[in-house]
Amino acid sequence: MGKVVRLYWGCMVAAALVVAWTQRWALPVIVALSVGVSAYVAFQVPVWCGAVNRDGQTYCRNNAYGLLMGCSKRQHRWQKIKMIVLRNKVGNVGRSVFPTAKDKFNGVLAVGGLLSAIAAVIVPVVTGG
Ligand SMILES: [Zn+2]
Numbered sequence: 001m002g003k004v005v006r007l008y009w010g011c012m013v014a015a016a017l018v019v020a021w022t023q024r025w026a027l028p029v030i031v032a033l034s035v036g037v038s039a040y041v042a043f044q045v046p047v048w049c050g051a052v053n054r055d056g057q058t059y060c061r062n063n064a065y066g067l068l069m070g071c072s073k074r075q076h077r078w079q080k081i082k083m084i085v086l087r088n089k090v091g092n093v094g095r096s097v098f099p100t101a102k103d104k105f106n107g108v109l110a111v112g113g114l115l116s117a118i119a120a121v122i123v124p125v126v127t128g129g
Pocket of ligand 1: 050
């Protein structure tokens, strides 16, 4: 895959997901697209690392790929996963990982993908269809 495709396929999947919902595509397709969007944001979207630096005040600004991943410093990856999973006082994930509007958009994509996946599974159960 080319670099651009690697960086932005998630947006294309997200767009396809919107079409899938509005056009009432088959649910397995919607689930697959939803999972794709979530996986893209979790492991591939270009973001800032966002781990707390040694000084405890600033956030690491190295490039990272995926909201769940850190930069090349292994300790940052662990710290970031801990921040997200434990939601402890190490740092404010919202502020460190989503500092800009673009990054917030990525967060929305991730949550949207997850909600979409859940909805695709639950809606047929609730509606009996
Ligand atoms: Zn880092």
